[in-house]
Each structure stands twice: as structure tokens, then as C-alpha cells.
Amino acid sequence: MTTPETPLLALIADEKTRETLRATVRQMGVNGALVGEGGAAAARTLLATTPAPGVLIVDVSNSKEPVQDIEELVVLCQNVSTILAVGQLNDVRLYRSLRDAGADDYLVKPVTEEMLTEALTAAMKPKAAAAVVQSEPGGTRCIALIGARGGTGTTALAVSVAWELAKGRRKVVLLDLDLHFGSTAISLDIEPTRGLREILSQPDRIDKLLIDAAAGRPNEHLYILSAEEPLEDSFELSPEGLMTVMEILAETSAFVVVDVPRVLGPLSRQILATADIIGLVTDLSLAAMRDTQRIIALIKSLRGDAPTLVIANRVGGVPGEIGAPDFARAIGAKIDHIIRFDKVAAVASAESAKPLAEVAKTPQLQKSLHDLTNALAGQTTGDKVKSSSLFKGLFGG
Numbered sequence: 001m002t003t004p005e006t007p008l009l010a011l012i013a014d015e016k017t018r019e020t021l022r023a024t025v026r027q028m029g030v031n032g033a034l035v036g037e038g039g040a041a042a043a044r045t046l047l048a049t050t051p052a053p054g055v056l057i058v059d060v061s062n063s064k065e066p067v068q069d070i071e072e073l074v075v076l077c078q079n080v081s082t083i084l085a086v087g088q089l090n091d092v093r094l095y096r097s098l099r100d101a102g103a104d105d106y107l108v109k110p111v112t113e114e115m116l117t118e119a120l121t122a123a124m125k126p127k128a129a130a131a132v133v134q135s136e137p138g139g140t141r142c143i144a145l146i147g148a149r150g151g152t153g154t155t156a157l158a159v160s161v162a163w164e165l166a167k168g169r170r171k172v173v174l175l176d177l178d179l180h181f182g183s184t185a186i187s188l189d190i191e192p193t194r195g196l197r198e199i200l201s202q203p204d205r206i207d208k209l210l211i212d213a214a215a216g217r218p219n220e221h222l223y224i225l226s227a228e229e230p231l232e233d234s235f236e237l238s239p240e241g242l243m244t245v246m247e248i249l250a251e252t253s254a255f256v257v258v259d260v261p262r263v264l265g266p267l268s269r270q271i272l273a274t275a276d277i278i279g280l281v282t283d284l285s286l287a288a289m290r291d292t293q294r295i296i297a298l299i300k301s302l303r304g305d306a307p308t309l310v311i312a313n314r315v316g317g318v319p320g321e322i323g324a325p326d327f328a329r330a331i332g333a334k335i336d337h338i339i340r341f342d343k344v345a346a347v348a349s350a351e352s353a354k355p356l357a358e359v360a361k362t363p364q365l366q367k368s369l370h371d372l373t374n375a376l377a378g379q380t381t382g383d384k385v386k387s388s389s390l391f392k393g394l395f396g397g
């Protein structure tokens with residue numbers, strides 16, 4: 001049985017490879033690795049009922065349809081695991097097809113300790129350094145995150161993504177459009193902005209200095225625009241102010257990450273209609289399924305096929321969850337990212353006022369958050385494991 005913390009699960013057909021793998025894992029000091037007998041079928045059965053491990057090594061030697069098997073395992077692992085296939089066949093076409101199907105590497109038997117150490121080092125390395133996105137080459141990129149329902153973790157992910165992007169050393173602005181209840185600032189223990197409402201309501205007076213002065217700065221490159229307007233005050237802001245703010249931010253920032261409130265006022269609709277990419281954050285509950293469907297329909301009605309990523313968050317931690325494949329079928333869209341429920345990280349994030357990506361301890365959470373950041377930033381997700389091992393086998397290098 002795997003748990004969300006299982007670093008490695010291997011299902012291998014022959015004892016010799018299992019032995020080599022056990023020795024490698026011992027040598028590398030990986031605790032909690034599970035090495036068992038079998039191949040793709042056993043992996044499918046196991047992963048249908050237990051959480052995906054950090055790394056899945058699966059023997060496809062006995063698979064009739066190895067590529068299809070990997071495709072199915074990728075779905076079952078839902079972006080959580082790095083998948084390494086092991087097999088007998090030394091064939092570059094198979095290698096390419098397996099990689100296209102989602103395997104991160106393919107190791108040809110006889111598998112040595114050296115090959116395994118190299119593949120596992122790459123697979124288990126926290127992807128923080130590699131995943132830091134340098135900048136958006138084609139100007140400012142606006143990333144909108146909206147929750148299908150309250151409490152799905154939209155703000156936590158917006159903060160995390162903005163924080164990671166700011167490591168690329170260019171200006172990143174996190175704009176919290178929930179002027180009454182926004183929690184981006186409080187989650188990083190900084191003062192909410194003074195003046196965001198005034199800025200948004202007086203488009204003709206906005207300039208760069210005013211925006212910068214209003215922003216909270218948890219670090220050199222991250223600017224947070226948020227508010228804590230009195231609940232007694234009800235006000236309606238026109239999209240004009242927001243458009244002006246976005247135009248000014250576009251001159252100076254690499255990324256603008258917007259935490260979009262679900263109360264769909266004019267500003268939320270404007271962001272949904274204009275963002276470069278939308279991340280729709282949901283959990284796997286029935287109610288969230290319905291609202292994911294409705295928000296996807298709304299986005300379509302606003303602008304046709306806007307680039308939208310469906311992000312299932314808190315997976316494994318919400319009562320009455322629907323299985324990911326059924327959920328995807330019902331919403332009529334793929335679940336692009338799965339982020340598992342990680343209570344330890346959530347507690348650490350709240351206690352230290354740091355983003356989830358900064359306090360995540362498990363390789364699964366680290367990887368899923370980095371992949372999400374890269375995908376939202378428009379970079380290819382999941383930097384692939386170096387592909388030398390097959391070529392070593394093929395050319396004896």
C-alpha cells in the first residue's frame with residue numbers, strides 16, 4: 001500500500017533487477033521505497049486504490065501494449081509521479097513512444113546500479129531550481145486563478161505560483177481582487193495595501209509610482225496589491241480602472257497573477273475575458289464538479305476557447321470525493337493538474353506565513369506545485385529526466 005509520502009514504488013518482473021534496485025535505493029538512502037513483483041497490470045491495480053508515489057518504476061517487459069499501459073498509468077498518477085519504465089527491448093522508437101506517452105525515462109535491462117542512480121537522482125531531485133521560470137519573453141503574462149468554490153485553495157496556489165515566479169528575478173505582481181475578504185497579504189503576514197480601491201476607482205490618476213507605493217513587498221521581486229475594505233462599505237468598481245492598472249503593470253512586470261473572487265462582478269469577468277491563461281481551482285467534490293462545469297461554460301461564453309487549466313487541489317482530503325476520471329468525464333475536460341491534500345504543508349504554511357511551495361516537504365507536492373507554476377507561466381511542464389540511459393544501452397556509451 002502506498003501513502004502520499006511514498007517516495008518510490010517499483011513493480012519489476014525479475015528478481016535480479018529488483019535486487020539491483022533495492023541495493024541502489026539503500027545506497028541512495030531513500031526511506032520508505034516499495035519494491036515489488038509485477039509490471040504495469042500490478043501498478044494499475046495498486047494505484048486504482050492508493051495514492052501515487054513520488055516516483056513510479058514500472059516494468060513493461062511483459063506488457064502487450066507498453067505505450068498504452070504507460071498512458072493509463074500517467075492518468076492514474078495524474079501528474080503526481082515521475083514515471084520510469086523498465087524493459088527488455090532496446091528500441092529507440094519504443095523509447096520515444098514511451099516518452100510521448102508520459103514516461104520520464106526508459107531503462108533497458110540489464111539495469112545497473114549506475115543507471116538507476118542516475119535516473120533516480122534526476123527523478124527525485126526537488127525541481128525547485130529547474131522550475132524557476134526566468135521571465136516571460138513575450139512581455140507580461142497575466143495568470144488568473146479562480147476557485148470553483150470557496151476554500152478550494154485558490155489563494156494558496158496564487159500565492160505559491162507568484163512566489164515561485166518571483167524567483168526568476170523579474171517583477172511579479174500578485175493582484176487580489178477580493179477587496180473585502182482577500183487573504184493574499186495575510187497569508188504572507190504583510191499589511192494589506194492602502195489605496196487599491198482608490199487606485200481602481202480613479203483610472204485617470206493612476207501611475208506606476210502610485211501602484212508601487214500601494215504594493216506590499218514580501219521580497220524584492222514580488223509586489224502584492226490587496227485590500228481589506230470595511231465590510232460596511234459596498235462599492236462597485238468599473239473595469240476601466242482595472243484596465244489602466246493592467247496596462248501600467250504590463251510595462252513593468254513579467255507576470256501578473258490575479259486571485260479572482262468567485263463573486264463574479266465586472267472586474268472578475270474582465271480578468272476572465274482577458275487573462276493569458278486561467279487556472280480553475282477545484283476540489284473533487286460533487287458541488288465543485290458542478291461549479292467547475294459552470295465556470296468552464298462561462299469562460300467559453302466570454303471568449304471561446306480561452307486557455308484554461310483545471311487544477312484539482314486538496315485531493316484526498318475532501319469528504320465524498322469523486323474519482324478523478326469520473327470527475328473529468330463529467331466536466332467534459334481534462335484535469336490538468338492534481339495537487340494532493342497535504343495537511344503538514346498547510347499547517348507549516350499558516351504557521352510560518354510562507355507559501356506552500358516554500359514549505360512543501362514531500363517530493364509529490366513540490367513537483368506538482370512546480371509543474372503548475374511552469375504550466376501557468378507557459379513553460380513546458382515537468383522538465384524531463386535526462387534521456388541518456390537508453391542511448392547508453394543502444395550505443396554502449
Ligand SMILES: Nc1ncnc2c1ncn2[C@@H]1O[C@H](COP(=O)(O)OP(=O)(O)OP(=O)(O)O)[C@@H](O)[C@H]1O
Binds near residue numbers: 183
Ligand atoms: N493541497 C493542499 N493541501 C492541504 N491544504 C491546502 C491545500 N491547498 C490549500 N490548502 C489549505 O486550504 C485552506 C483554504 O485555502 P485558501 O484560503 O487558499 O482557499 P480559497 O479557495 O482561496 O478560499 P476562499 O474561497 O475563502 O478565497 C488553507 O488553509 C490552505 O492552506
Ligand SMILES: [Mg+2]
Binds near residue numbers: 154183
Ligand atoms: Mg481565496
